[in-house]
Each structure stands twice: as structure tokens, then as C-alpha cells.
Amino acid sequence: MSRWRGNPWAVLLTLSLGFFMTLLDMTVVNVAIPSMIEGLGASLDEALWVINVYVLVVAALLIASGRMGDLRGPRTMFVWGLVLFTAASVLCGLAQDPGQLIAARAVQGLGAAAMVPQTMTIIIGTFPAERRGAALGVWGAVAGAATIAGPTLGGFLVGAAGWRWIFFVNVPIGAVVLVMAVTLVPDSRPGVRRGLDVPGVGLVTAALFCLAFGLTEGQRYRWGAGIWALLGAAVVLLAVFLVYQGARQRGEPLLPFALFRDRDYAVMNVVSAAVQVGMLGLFLPVMLYLQSVLGFGALEAGLVMAPAMVVSAVLSPVAGRLADRVGGKYVLMGGLALFAAGLAWLAAVVDVGRAWYEFQPPLLVAGFGIGCVFGPMVTVAMYGVEPRMAGAASGVLNTVRQIGTIVGSAAVGAVLQNRLAASLREEAAARAASLPPGVRGGFLAGFDDAAGGGLDVGAGRGGAPVRVPPGTPPDVAEHLRRVAASTFEHGFVHAMLPTLALPIAVIALGAAACVLVRRRPAGAPHAAPAAAPTDVGTPS
Structure with missing residues (x-):
């Protein structure tokens, strides 16, 4: 292994496998929701918390864990996060009631939050500028592949071995990634030591919790005064967080406002959140519909999504290369437009008594669109970011995406519950x-x-x-x-139509936002490379 230690592509493979695990566990749960509801005696809003608590913890702690990577070293944080994630996966699989599963998912989210921001930080420090675009394209493609692989892989595991194995499968994968991380990834230090903004983390965590709880539990409590008070508190806490961060801009803010001076980066944050709302809007109601209304098994429901997954996975690297030639702006706009069109077509097809093949044309269109989104989105976002801000930019971009997942899951779930x-x-x-x-x-x-x-x-x-x-x-x-x-x-069919209308509208807004992306000439250089981190590890 010594000759592979520090090899950029071996490092990228290791990081991509870990990144894939954390993102897979955001979507793989969707296909298992009906089985978990039945096996644990849970209700829909409890099942939604199995999704939301994971994303909530990840979103709240991503930027903070990026700062901890600066203090302790990104590889150290990646390894400890991986160990915690894998151990929590065992607890998830052993859960005996909804409360135990939700608690274990929160711990799993803590591990994922420690891992995710380190992946882009290490990639930027490992790859030279001329190859960084390709590496980030692979990183973005992994995000897309994990998002759409979840339902198919989850369906296979649930159908073959039961819902608990969507968590147990992380154990052998985590063990392999742990060995690869220790032996292949150099133990580096960025050379910049920053403090941890505890009040900022507390404010943003409280705001996200109030938002997620209010949207997820609103229907159970019939949208009473307490629910609206929580949603109002979320808005107030977010405003206080932004004011507090504004006062810290001369120091070490959790959210550096300077990042958003780059218009492309700001727009891609909006697009990233919109895409996550769209993904949850696709998977959550459709998986319930396939199993609850049409009576498909978990594996059958997952296989319905498989062709779209293959199309997206094959297209992602092609879209990345095409973005280099014609500009990510147009690839993104086209991909988002196709994604929205596929969802609209799917909404028109949904009915009682449908056959699986009737869903393939709209799902293939949506999959084609998804394949054109993830790689170009990351490349456009990081194109003009200054190297010294790359770590913060990675943390913020990932955080905004997870906030989109929280809002998407909670909002889509709220609309579905209300309309149902x-x-x-x-x-x-x-x-x-x-x-x-x-x-x-x-x-x-x-x-x-x-x-x-x-x-x-x-x-x-x-x-x-x-x-x-x-x-x-x-x-x-x-x-x-x-x-x-x-x-x-x-x-349920009648409730799906307004439910799907929400993600369609959000994705269409994301496509419209891409008009603001600057047109860059083909072959234009990326931002100057970040200073290479110092390898303080001992060669093996």
C-alpha cells in the first residue's frame, strides 16, 4: 500500500466511498419507510423523523466540523466520523422502536457531519489545479449516484433481507473505507487554526430543529398555534444567526459572507437546495405510492427507479465534460428543465392500477435531467472561489444542500400529510x-x-x-x-398531485436562477490552487 499512499486517485476513491455512504443513507431510507412503519409500529410523521433527524444533524454541524478539520486535521476528522457513522449504523439496525431508531440516526448524522466537509478539503489540497475540475466532477457525480442509487439498493436489501440491512450493510463498507483512509490518505494539516463558533452552531441548529419539527409534526397537531409559533421561532432564530454572523465577519464567522460575492457560488447554493427539494419530492411520495397503492414490494419499487439511476450515473461524467466545453450554465439549465418535466409527466401518469412500465418514460426523462446537474453544479460553484476560502465554501455548499434536504423532506411530507x-x-x-x-x-x-x-x-x-x-x-x-x-x-393518488407540484415549482425556479450564472469561455482556468497541506504523517 505504501506506493499508493498519497496517490491523488487512490485518495479520491477512498473519499468518494465514504462520501457515498453518507449520502446513500439520506435516500436509502425512503424505500424502507413502509417496512419500517410496519415493523416498528411507526406512523408517517415518525418515519419522516428517521429521515429528518439525520439530515438535521448533518446540516447543523457541517460547517463546524469543517472548522474542526482545520484544528485536528481533515483525515483525523474523516476517520473518527467514519468510525462513529459505522457504529451508529449497527444501532440503527438493532432498534426496537421508532424512538431508538431516531436516536441512532441522530448519532449516525453526527458521524456523517464529521466526514463530509473533509472530503472536498482533502481533494482540493491533493489535486493540482489542472486536474481539480475533473476530481470535483467525480465528487459531484458520486453525490448524484448516491442520491438515485438509494431506492434501488434499498429496495434490494429490504426485499432480500429486511429493512434493518439498509443499515447493517454499512458495517463491512465502513471497515474497508477505514483501512483505505488510514493507509492511503496522508495525515495533513492545513496550517490554519480557527476557533469553533459555538453560539453560531447553537443558533443554526435551533432554527433548523424548529423548522423541521413544525413542518413534520404540523398535521399531527392540526397546524395549531404551537406549530406556527415554532415556525415563527425558526425565522427569528435564523435572522438572529445572520445578524450575529454579520457582526463576526472581521473575525472567524461560521458563515463567511464574502463567499456570496461570487455570483455563481451564490446561485449554485440556491440551485443545490432546489435540487434536494426535488429529489425528496420525487422519492418520498413515489416510494409510498408504489408500495402502499400499487402493492409493489420494496425490491420491485426500487427496480422501478433503476433505469433512471443507470441513465443518470452514465450521464454524470459526460455532463461534466460537456460543461467544460459549452459552460455549466446551459448544461444545468437543461438538466433542471428535464428534471421538472419528468416530474410533471410522472404526476400526469400516477393513478390507481398502473403498471410499472408506465412510469419509465417520465422517470427516464427525470433521470436524464438529474445526470446533467450534480457534476456541473459543483464545478460552477467552486470555479471562482479563492483557494483560502475553499474549505469554508465546501462546508457552506454542503450545509445549504442539507438544509434543502430538511426543508424538502419536511415540506413535501407536510403537503402529503395535509392533502392525504x-x-x-x-x-x-x-x-x-x-x-x-x-x-x-x-x-x-x-x-x-x-x-x-x-x-x-x-x-x-x-x-x-x-x-x-x-x-x-x-x-x-x-x-x-x-x-x-x-x-x-x-x-393517496389525489394527494400526490399537489405534493408533486411543490418540487416541480422549486426545480423550475432553480432552472430560472441559472440565467444569472456568468458565461465563462471554454478552457478558462480555474481559481489558483490552494496551498498544498503539509503531510505530517509517517510514510508507510
């Missing part, structure tokens, strides 16, 4: 007339109260308990169950 509760009541009222008078009241009450305890959806779950009164004739009981199933299926 309303459509279930409407569908139940329309179908109750076909039931005997003795069971109508209980049938309507079940769907009316569905939102109060958290909507109960998943494989074979109908959104509300169907209670058959004692002594009901078998034929009437069977008819009641069929009507309840039909109510849920049609209600």
Missing part, C-alpha cells in the same frame, strides 16, 4: 353511501381522525384503522375492507 388527510375524508364521505347504515359512522370517524395520531401508511396500511363491529356478517366485513382500501388508494 383531506382527500381521505372526501373519498370516505363519497363511498360511505355504499355501506350499511350500521358501519358508516365508524368508517367515517376512522378516516376523519386519521391525521390526529399521525397518518398510518405503508405496505398494506390504509391510512386509518378499519374497525369491523362485532357480529358483522362476513360479506359485509369484506365489503367494508374493499371500500376502505379503495378510499385510501384514490385518496
Whole structure:
């Protein structure tokens, strides 16, 4: 291994595998939600917290862990984060109730937060300027591949071994990456020592928690005064955070405002958040729809997404090279437009009783668009960033992307829960007339109260308990169950249309924002290289 130690491409492979693990665990959970709901007796909002708490911790601590990388060394932080992430994955797989799983996911997010910002910092310090664009393109492609590989890989694992294996699979991968990190990645120090802005971390964490909790739990608490107070508190805390950061700009701010003087970097932060909203808007409702309405197994649902995943993975490096020739601006605009068009087409196709192949044309269009986004987005964002700001720029860009994931998951989940509760009541009222008078009241009450305890959806779950009164004739009981199933299926389909409208609109806004990106001449040099970090490790 000694001759490979410090080799840029060996380092990139190691970092990419670790980065892939952390991002995969953001999307792989989506396909397992119905199985987790059934296996742990969880409700939809509890399942959403399994997603959100991971992203919340990652988003809140990314910039701070980047600063810790400056203090302790990026490889050291990467290794310790990897160990924590892998150990927490075991705890996730062993969880016996929703609370245990949510707690373990929070610890897993802490490990991921320690790893992610170190990846770009080490890449920038390892690759010379003339090869840095290609390396960052690979890094961006890994992000795209992980995002879309999650449903397929998750579906395979859930179908073959159960939902717990979406976490257990991290153990052997983490062990391999740990060995590679210790033997291949030099132990470097950037040479810049910065303090840790604890008040800034606290403010942004509190703001994100209030936002995520308010959006995720809003339907359960019927959007009462307490929920709106939390959302208002999120806005106030964010404003206080920005004012506080403004006062620290001459010192060592957690959020350096100077980064946003580069218009391209500022626009790419907006685009990055928009893309994450779009990804969650695609995976969350579609995975529930495929399994809850169409009755697909987890593996079948994952395989429905597989062709789009392959198209995106193949296209990502091609899009990166094309961006160098014609400019990332136009590749990004085209990719985002195709992504939005694919989602709009998918919304038009969704209905009760659809076959898997009917979803392939819109999903392929969306996959084609996704493949044109991730690599060019990172390249455009980092193009004009000064080398001394590269670490901070990496942390901020990743943080904004994770904030987009939090907002996307919570907002899409909130719209889905709200619209599903309303459509279930409407569908139940329309179908109750076909039931005997003795069971109508209980049938309507079940769907009316569905939102109060958290909507109960998943494989074979109908959104509300169907209670058959004692002594009901078998034929009437069977008819009641069929009507309840039909109510849920049609209600879910009706709820999906406004749910998908949200990510479509956000992605379209992201595409429009790309108009502001500067047109750079083909072959123009990137920003000057960052000073190479000093290798303080002992050659092996």
C-alpha cells in the first residue's frame, strides 16, 4: 500500500466511498419507510423523523466540523466520523422502536457531519489545479449516484433481507473505507487554526430543529398555534444567526459572507437546495405510492427507479465534460428543465392500477435531467472561489444542500400529510353511501381522525384503522375492507398531485436562477490552487 499512499486517485476513491455512504443513507431510507412503519409500529410523521433527524444533524454541524478539520486535521476528522457513522449504523439496525431508531440516526448524522466537509478539503489540497475540475466532477457525480442509487439498493436489501440491512450493510463498507483512509490518505494539516463558533452552531441548529419539527409534526397537531409559533421561532432564530454572523465577519464567522460575492457560488447554493427539494419530492411520495397503492414490494419499487439511476450515473461524467466545453450554465439549465418535466409527466401518469412500465418514460426523462446537474453544479460553484476560502465554501455548499434536504423532506411530507388527510375524508364521505347504515359512522370517524395520531401508511396500511363491529356478517366485513382500501388508494393518488407540484415549482425556479450564472469561455482556468497541506504523517 505504501506506493499508493498519497496517490491523488487512490485518495479520491477512498473519499468518494465514504462520501457515498453518507449520502446513500439520506435516500436509502425512503424505500424502507413502509417496512419500517410496519415493523416498528411507526406512523408517517415518525418515519419522516428517521429521515429528518439525520439530515438535521448533518446540516447543523457541517460547517463546524469543517472548522474542526482545520484544528485536528481533515483525515483525523474523516476517520473518527467514519468510525462513529459505522457504529451508529449497527444501532440503527438493532432498534426496537421508532424512538431508538431516531436516536441512532441522530448519532449516525453526527458521524456523517464529521466526514463530509473533509472530503472536498482533502481533494482540493491533493489535486493540482489542472486536474481539480475533473476530481470535483467525480465528487459531484458520486453525490448524484448516491442520491438515485438509494431506492434501488434499498429496495434490494429490504426485499432480500429486511429493512434493518439498509443499515447493517454499512458495517463491512465502513471497515474497508477505514483501512483505505488510514493507509492511503496522508495525515495533513492545513496550517490554519480557527476557533469553533459555538453560539453560531447553537443558533443554526435551533432554527433548523424548529423548522423541521413544525413542518413534520404540523398535521399531527392540526397546524395549531404551537406549530406556527415554532415556525415563527425558526425565522427569528435564523435572522438572529445572520445578524450575529454579520457582526463576526472581521473575525472567524461560521458563515463567511464574502463567499456570496461570487455570483455563481451564490446561485449554485440556491440551485443545490432546489435540487434536494426535488429529489425528496420525487422519492418520498413515489416510494409510498408504489408500495402502499400499487402493492409493489420494496425490491420491485426500487427496480422501478433503476433505469433512471443507470441513465443518470452514465450521464454524470459526460455532463461534466460537456460543461467544460459549452459552460455549466446551459448544461444545468437543461438538466433542471428535464428534471421538472419528468416530474410533471410522472404526476400526469400516477393513478390507481398502473403498471410499472408506465412510469419509465417520465422517470427516464427525470433521470436524464438529474445526470446533467450534480457534476456541473459543483464545478460552477467552486470555479471562482479563492483557494483560502475553499474549505469554508465546501462546508457552506454542503450545509445549504442539507438544509434543502430538511426543508424538502419536511415540506413535501407536510403537503402529503395535509392533502392525504383531506382527500381521505372526501373519498370516505363519497363511498360511505355504499355501506350499511350500521358501519358508516365508524368508517367515517376512522378516516376523519386519521391525521390526529399521525397518518398510518405503508405496505398494506390504509391510512386509518378499519374497525369491523362485532357480529358483522362476513360479506359485509369484506365489503367494508374493499371500500376502505379503495378510499385510501384514490385518496393517496389525489394527494400526490399537489405534493408533486411543490418540487416541480422549486426545480423550475432553480432552472430560472441559472440565467444569472456568468458565461465563462471554454478552457478558462480555474481559481489558483490552494496551498498544498503539509503531510505530517509517517510514510508507510
